[in-house]
Amino acid sequence: MQKLNWKVALLAFGTFMFTACGSDDTATQIDEEIDDEVTDEVTKVDISTVASKFYHTDAVSVTFDDNWVTITSSNLPDHKSMYYPMDDPLYEAYDEPDNPDFKKNPGEIAAQNYVFKIPRYPSEAAVKESTPMGPMGVAINSIVFFNQEAAPDDDILEELNTFDQYEGHPAGDAYHYHIEPIWLTENKGSDAFLGFLLDGFPVYGPMENGVEITNDDLDDYHGHTTATADFPDGIYHYHITADLPWINGDGFYGEAGTITQ
Numbered sequence: 508m509q510k511l512n513w514k515v516a517l518l519a520f521g522t523f524m525f526t527a528c529g530s531d532d533t534a535t536q537i538d539e540e541i542d543d544e545v546t547d548e549v550t551k552v553d554i555s556t557v558a559s560k561f562y563h564t565d566a567v568s569v570t571f572d573d574n575w576v577t578i579t580s581s582n583l584p585d586h587k588s589m590y591y592p593m594d595d596p597l598y599e600a601y602d603e604p605d606n607p608d609f610k611k612n613p614g615e616i617a618a619q620n621y622v623f624k625i626p627r628y629p630s631e632a633a634v635k636e637s638t639p640m641g642p643m644g645v646a647i648n649s650i651v652f653f654n655q656e657a658a659p660d661d662d663i664l665e666e667l668n669t670f671d672q673y674e675g676h677p678a679g680d681a682y683h684y685h686i687e688p689i690w691l692t693e694n695k696g697s698d699a700f701l702g703f704l705l706d707g708f709p710v711y712g713p714m715e716n717g718v719e720i721t722n723d724d725l726d727d728y729h730g731h732t733t734a735t736a737d738f739p740d741g742i743y744h745y746h747i748t749a750d751l752p753w754i755n756g757d758g759f760y761g762e763a764g765t766i767t768q
Contacts, residue, residue: 551628552742554707560647560700560737566618567649575764576627576707580649582619584682586690588671590616601672608668614677621651625764629707631743635728635758641678642766643755644704646688647695650675652702652710653683655752663751686753687713700737701747706761709744710754711735720746729756 555576558569566583569576587599592615601609623645644652655663663685669676673690675683691701697714704710708730713720715733725731729752730745738744743761747754 551630552738552740553628554625554703554709555627557700557709557737561649561702563648567645567647571627574627576625576703578621578623578625578645578703580619580621580623580645580651582621582649582651582682583616584650584673584675584690585648586673588616588673588675588682590614590671590675590677590682592616599672603672606668610668612669612676612678614679614681616677616682617680619651619681620768621645622767623703623705623764624766625703625705626707626762629743629761631760632706632762635760636763637758638704638755642681642683642705642768643759644702644710646684646691646702646710647700648688648691650688651681651683652704652754653678653685654755655685684754687747687749698736700735704745704755704759705763705766706759707764708759708761709735709737709742711744711746713747713749715746720748722748722750722752725756726760727757728760729754730760 555571558571558576561567561569561578563585566581566585568579571577584597587597589599589601589611591598603609621642638654640656641653642651643654646652666676674686674688677683688701692699692712695701697712699712701710701712725746725748728745730743732741732743734741735744745755
């Protein structure tokens, strides 16, 4: 009887050790799965949290569902411009003594109907897509961002001389920014969130943590991943800089949404 109990005890001990080892393996696997889930949650940043920063509500509105943020814009600046019709309250003649080479574009500001549908949870694209020559994003005051490319047969550096007192100009009747929108950085701050590109990643001004960002601080797409005041856990974001390509480099970092007009 005693021998039988000894054998039973030995068998029980062996079973316990096997189960314990199996439990360790299972626990490790569960931990790894949890870590993966946490990583996924960190990378899936919800950009709808800054929707309220689109402030020029007469010209821009923001809605969102489970997957998309939809920004509808009539693309009308809330600042003065010599490109508004002369009878508009926001018309202001150009008076920049530091730019004697200024020349007016033939266009004039008029309402547009842009609808940007961008990912609510932006992610890096496996294959990067070039930014278009036209609208590639939208600022918090409804104005669209264009890339650094000029129209065919135009020189973008020559086009700088057609920018109004707030560094925008129209193409036809579609007003837009190629470079730093100083109306926004002067009023919101040089480190402020300024809008989105079509891939859902945010655009910030030329300062970060009290330091001016240069192209050397950024990747080929003109962005990097750090914490921001709006996304303290970190997010990839673009910066506007003083030098070409100003807002965007070789294309969208993320999977681009759609734009209709």
